[in-house]
Amino acid sequence: MVNNIIGNFFMRRLPALRRERELTRKEIAKGVGVTLGKYDKWEAGKVLPKSEDIARLARFYELSVDAFLGLTAEESEAIHQRLLEDAEKLPPQARKLVLEAMQSESHH
Template sequence: MSALGNKLKALRKSKKLTQKEVGLKMGITQVNYGRWETGRNEPNIAKIILLANFYNVSTDYLLGHLTTEEDNNFFSQKDILLIQLEDIEKLSNEIEERQQVLKREIIHFKKMF
């Protein structure tokens, strides 16, 4: 994931929005917005300006040109924590899904005997 992608993802998460919702605001599809977050594609300058206005941040922030190293460290740590939180939520959902599958398999197994 690119630095810009990390920032876009963290900003979107902080506003509790989906990629689809942000994509609609930007006039693009969820798939294209997702590619920005993963670093697979990058927005053009017009879209970067729209994103900065939408998220109420500077284009410098989005592009990683903050004024101090302390600012960069703070936002990098925040971005990392938000991404880690999302990963934990995904794992929690996977565990719940696996528990449901196991419950069904146990019920099925008990019916066999």
């Protein structure tokens, strides 16, 4: 259920951003560093982008992750709180990646 909701979100959000910027799917895939096939699966909602893919997409569009996802300040704060809680349960290297991403996020 949750994956369907998230998949539907990316099916709307990715094409909308692409059209807004007048870019091709191929240009975005190349800019993000993924294959066109993988990007197409994201737009089709067949595969969900991983956290690092979302970060690369946001960077490609020169947006914070929160802005890329269209989050309100309240939604962002709630998600950041959950990420911090979840990060405590991760192996050290994974925890470091999450915390670094959140740190760079707060500087935008």
